[in-house]
Amino acid sequence: MKSLITNRLIFVFSLLGLGVSAFLLYEYSLSGPVVCPLGGGCDLVRSSPYSHFLGISLPILGIIFYLTMGILSIARSQKMTDKILLILELLISIIGVSFGIYLTYLEAFVIKAYCFWCVLSFIISIVILALVFTSSKVHENRD
Amino acid sequence: MKTETKILGTILIITLVLFLGGIYFLSKTSTTNPTKETKVLQIDYSKGQKIGSDSAKVKLVEFSDFQCPACLAAEPVVRAIRDSNLQVQLIYRHFPLPQHSHGKQAANLAEAAGEQGKFWQMHDALFETQSQWSALPDATAFFNDLVKQLGLDETKVKTSLEKGTFNSKIADDIAEGQTLGVNSTPTFFINGQKLNLQSFDDLNTVINEELKK
Numbered sequence: 256m257k258s259l260i261t262n263r264l265i266f267v268f269s270l271l272g273l274g275v276s277a278f279l280l281y282e283y284s285l286s287g288p289v290v291c292p293l294g295g296g297c298d299l300v301r302s303s304p305y306s307h308f309l310g311i312s313l314p315i316l317g318i319i320f321y322l323t324m325g326i327l328s329i330a331r332s333q334k335m336t337d338k339i340l341l342i343l344e345l346l347i348s349i350i351g352v353s354f355g356i357y358l359t360y361l362e363a364f365v366i367k368a369y370c371f372w373c374v375l376s377f378i379i380s381i382v383i384l385a386l387v388f389t390s391s392k393v394h395e396n397r398d
Numbered sequence: 399m400k401t402e403t404k405i406l407g408t409i410l411i412i413t414l415v416l417f418l419g420g421i422y423f424l425s426k427t428s429t430t431n432p433t434k435e436t437k438v439l440q441i442d443y444s445k446g447q448k449i450g451s452d453s454a455k456v457k458l459v460e461f462s463d464f465q466c467p468a469c470l471a472a473e474p475v476v477r478a479i480r481d482s483n484l485q486v487q488l489i490y491r492h493f494p495l496p497q498h499s500h501g502k503q504a505a506n507l508a509e510a511a512g513e514q515g516k517f518w519q520m521h522d523a524l525f526e527t528q529s530q531w532s533a534l535p536d537a538t539a540f541f542n543d544l545v546k547q548l549g550l551d552e553t554k555v556k557t558s559l560e561k562g563t564f565n566s567k568i569a570d571d572i573a574e575g576q577t578l579g580v581n582s583t584p585t586f587f588i589n590g591q592k593l594n595l596q597s598f599d600d601l602n603t604v605i606n607e608e609l610k611k
Contacts, residue, residue, distance in 0.1 A: 266406055270413050277417035291466040292582040325410050333403040
């Protein structure tokens with residue numbers, strides 16, 4: 256029962272992350288010259304060379320990440336005890352959070368500007384990792 | 399297939415369609431501001447660093463910040479206008495943003511150089527080296543080197559900076575900028591009309607239109 260709720264939570268947070276990434280994608284797609292807004296950081300982060308990774312814009316990577324997590328949690332709802340699915344979830348969310356740490360480091364020390372939505376996405380990915388981790392503990396206990 | 403799987407799957411598909419559709423819809427319909435606002439604002443033309451004749455047909459005011467990457471991005475276009483023989487007077491006003499730790503110091507430095515007739519040389523040097531000093535925890539040593547390179551009277555610059563001679567001038571620029579609705583840099587005004595540029599090249603188009611009037 257507990258793992259069912261955890262799985263639902265993973266699904267909900269994946270949707271939230273998807274929303275944040277979609278909003279960022281919308282922000283990125285807006286045209287207009289790059290400006291430095293008073294007190295703001297998003298435009299600065301957007302205009303930095305770090306807004307793309309291997310040529311792919313970061314919000315798209317975010318969408319792929321949350322979509323994968325969402326699909327995995329749906330797959331798990333079908334077969335909750337599937338170990339491979341759980342390992343995949345764990346692996347992907349670790350990659351996601353590690354990437355988030357790297358990006359937040361860039362914001363703090365290299366770009367020196369924060370983007371609210373990017374930080375929010377980072378927090379959501381941490382929550383997802385924590386949930387997946389809890390879910391794997393439940394799994395272990397049951398074994 | 400379990401009911402739970404079906405429900406979650408449906409929710410995911412619906413959410414995805416809503417989000418992607420939303421992005422598409424919003425980016426299609428987002429209203430862009432006109433390039434030039436109709437309202438003519440009263441700008442104090444006695445202030446600021448100027449290049450070009452006072453009687454020039456077009457007065458282009460730029461509110462800028464030496465530490466702003468977007469201002470650096472605008473520089474090539476602005477420089478080309480400055481170097482042209484067009485009837486344009488360019489007026490530089492300070493608008494150092496609070497998130498840029500060395501913005502105010504750089505503005506002071508440029509004014510101190512201006513006192514010795516080298517504002518624009520310092521302006522150019524600051525933008526050209528922006529990436530080198532922006533990331534420094536303390537840019538003072540770097541700025542001192544610029545002072546030396548431009549052959550300025552170092553003691554005089556130092557005294558001005560220590561006394562904070564130009565603090566009020568810079569504060570005045572910021573205050574007027576805020577009154578005029580400046581909330582990002584660079585912000586341009588052409589003969590008192592605020593510009594919302596889609597690209598910096600649009601600046602040339604707007605100037606040419608104004609010159610034809």
